Amino acid sequence: MTERAIPENELISVIIYTCIGFLLMSLVLVLFFYFSRKKIVKSTLEKKNLELQYQKDLLQATILTQEDERKRIARDLHDDISSKLNVVSLNSYLLAASELTQKEVVEITSNIINLTAKALENSRRIAHDLLPPTLDNFGLHAGVEELCMEFSSSKSVVVNYENRIHFSNSENDRLLHVFRILQELMNNSLRHGKATVITILFEEKNGLRICKYSDNGIGFDVNSQGSKNGLGMKNIESRIAFLNGAISINSLLNKGVEVVFNF
Template identity: 30%
Template sequence: MLETTQWINNYFNESTDAIMIFKDNELIVSNHMAKELQEELKMNPKYLLEVADSSIKQKFSPTENCFDCIIQNKMKQVSIPITLAKDMPHPLSYFMIYNVIDKDSHVFSLTLKNRGTINRMDQLAQQRKLTQYVNRANENERKRISEDLHDSIAQGVYSAIMGVRRLNNTEMSNDDLNQLTGVIQSQLNDTLTEVKRMALDIRPSVLDSFGLLSALRVLSKRLEENSGVEINVIGSADTSGLSNDIQSVLYRIAQEAINNALKHANADEISILLVSHDHFITLEVIDDGDGFDVPKHQTFNGRSLGLMNMNERVKALNGAFNIKSTVNEGTTVTVKFPIV
């Protein structure tokens, strides 16, 4: 028990947060970090109590003067932004956490957490979440390609192989031989077409050879032929100054948005607008389909993965992503990237 108490004391004193414990509004113990702040900043703990008192009253009961009642009845812990050393060249920004330890004995703590540290931790957490999501999206893409290779390419090649083996049958007539040769050729042509389709989905060569606008026109023509839905590409934006990464992302956004409209929205017409301005370039994909309730698709599900993928890809390159949709009125996906 004594050893456990020592561990707790060590944790308390060595914490990088400034921790102060009060009883009946009187400071009874502080850790090392709190003592250093009090000494270096001439910080009076009573000032922190006044800030906490004012903030909690304002937040929980602007008209009630019973501070203890508010603490006991309405909350256990509250976070309050506070800035110390305001008159110094580099003010210090903290979150002050008010935590009730024993409400019957009126014991509570005030903990000062550096806001910069918390923000960095939030960024790291967000980065980890993004990494997990990207890994998941990559695995889903690999799975889709694997299924296409197995179900389409492999089956087509296998059928052609079986046909070639039959050519060894010396008893076949010329007519049967010509018919079999035609079947094998058709199978190989279908397989080649499927390979080209997969190559276009993975990385269209026209994007590297002729730029984003041409790639979008080829994409829209192919999807229009396959779906029967009218897809228009509008704009004459000069994308030569954009990096390959940004052009790739804009192409993928258009591809994903069109596929969403075709799969989910029952759209009759889709328009792709690519417009360059003085300091930024804008891509808009507009459909006249069913639309949907955007807030309901903010969490992970089958459809929102595509939306989240678009958003994260744009954010990773310092762009802006926005999606507007109204049920029965269609959807507009907008992406903006700065032009340097």
């Protein structure tokens, strides 16, 4: 058998076509990687932008709440303390006037005593709102117990509270956030949910401290735009971020609200 030699020009064209084939394949591969990389970069950028927007929203909510809080404190100080001290001051000047009957002196003095007592009570209330003394002195457990009692005393709601964690008082600064979160959740349950039963449980699971909160109110659509208009829930999220925790909020209309967060 004799081997037929491949003609030289046929060999050259096979080599050229193979090279062109390889070149085309490489081009397709390069283009494929280029476009898929571009797509990945684009979706990563979009994700980062969404995260940034979310952080911005949280920051804005925090600033707005701080401003609201300042306004509220200013209003409380103005209406409940300054105005009363003004009248006390006026009454004291009156007392200094010489031509007063005994009856007038007694009247003005009792007025001053009443007003100073009220101003004192109000200043205690304002301080209490800013930093609940029970929480500050006796820790989160005592603070939450007192909060539950305050809500239960309104008789419109029963609060079941159970704590299976030992909290250290040295952590009070961080735990104040947990207290504020519960305060907001309870306010929402009464204001919006018209709940009659609230349940709070602190427990430890796999080394994580967890709070389970639920109410039996009218519930709400967690994804609706309306539920995103307030500041309360945004503040809760920024407090959770501060605590490096995570939160899940589940609710359905007429099925109450269930919130679980770790801290």
